[in-house]
Amino acid sequence: MAEWEPKILAFLCNWCSYGAADLAGVSRLKQPPNIRIIRIPCSGRMNPKFILQALRKGADGVWVSGCHPGDCHYIEGNYYARRKFALFKNLLEYVGIEPERLHFSWISSAEATKFAAVAKDVVESVKKVGPSSRLIKREAEVE
């Protein structure tokens, strides 16, 4: 059987990290293919529900990336996000979700190399803990 590859869901801010992902691609930087990107308008748009939903639906890891403090397109969205993430990450770890599954970063639209490096880092870290099963629902889902 082929080696297991993780699925990682990345929520990237439209104004910075999403651009960095694009630039990394255009610059032909080598990066792992395990990352599925969802573009969000700002890291402040991230709701903890999204992270839980991703894990429930089978993502092995979640990565949220936004603009560096002070660079937010909406002035302060990432500052609020930072507080939310800090508390939520701690809470998830506290109930037993492996810390290796959750990643946060600040990447500006010019930092393509940082994007590729963090992507590699995230994938390696998730690979270490293996497939995620804790939050995946076993019974039939009622939609």
Added chain:
Amino acid sequence: MFDYTEKIREIARRLLQEKKVDGIIGFKKGTIPMMNQPVFITSPDRVELLHWDSWCGVNLANYLPKREGRIGIVAKGCDTRSIVVLSQENQVQRDQLYIIGVPCRGMLDRRKVWEVVGSTDVKGIEEGNGKVRVWGNGFDLKLERSELLQNNCVICVHRNPVVFDELVADEVEEQSVDRYGDIRNIEAMSSDEKWNLFQEIFSRCIRCYACRNACPFCYCPQCFVDESRPQWVGKTIDRTDTLTFHLLRAFHMAGRCTDCGACERACPVGIPVRLLTKKLEKDVKELYGYEAGVQLDERPPLDTYKPDDPEDFIK
């Protein structure tokens, strides 16, 4: 603590007679032992209903959001902190309220009594001098009051009201206790241990939402558990759905929970839901130096930020 009753009635009568308030929210004696019920009194000839003893644990601030008119409310330390949070969130205006502050020595936990006497059939209970006498079918026991306190009252550090218009008695001595011992124990566990522990804890949950309904801060017109399209939280008692519910409920309490214990008291299956809210309380305190419901003019911690907030978890 029983002499509070007369004082509460006296204040309530005066407020209603002078038409300073439209109504008073307080407690009346329950029909069975260890259960007092909230009561709304609007006329001075009904103030005799008001009552106070060690079974007034319910957080009366739960009746405040979006209420209009002038209201008198009987409030313990934790209730006044809830009132502070509610007025920060514009659910009630401070000048609408006449807060009858009750310095509190802790409320008692009926479940602890049941456990000690080995029966839920308690016929009567009375207390004095730090002792509690419980009697019923085939037993008549004298117990230490301190051993029957609600878990949140044992580690309470705000027994006195933080805001009030009038106190019913002199302030009581505040405790200095370590609030987070159990949280630190869990934090020190491995991921697997934590997971198994919380799976075990939440496996009892029947999704009745009593913890949500008892909470004074759960006042959203539409709760996240009732949302569909997208449905963020499944409605079954599957372990994933249950954990999702508890995580999100707790997260909504981040920086707001005053540890009044309403959720835990309301839980019909005895889940220690405060383990989650207390973890958030601890983190908020450690990361942002904030304690919920103490200062009227502060903003809640998730509604504000500092440029140099800790971010060592961010790459």
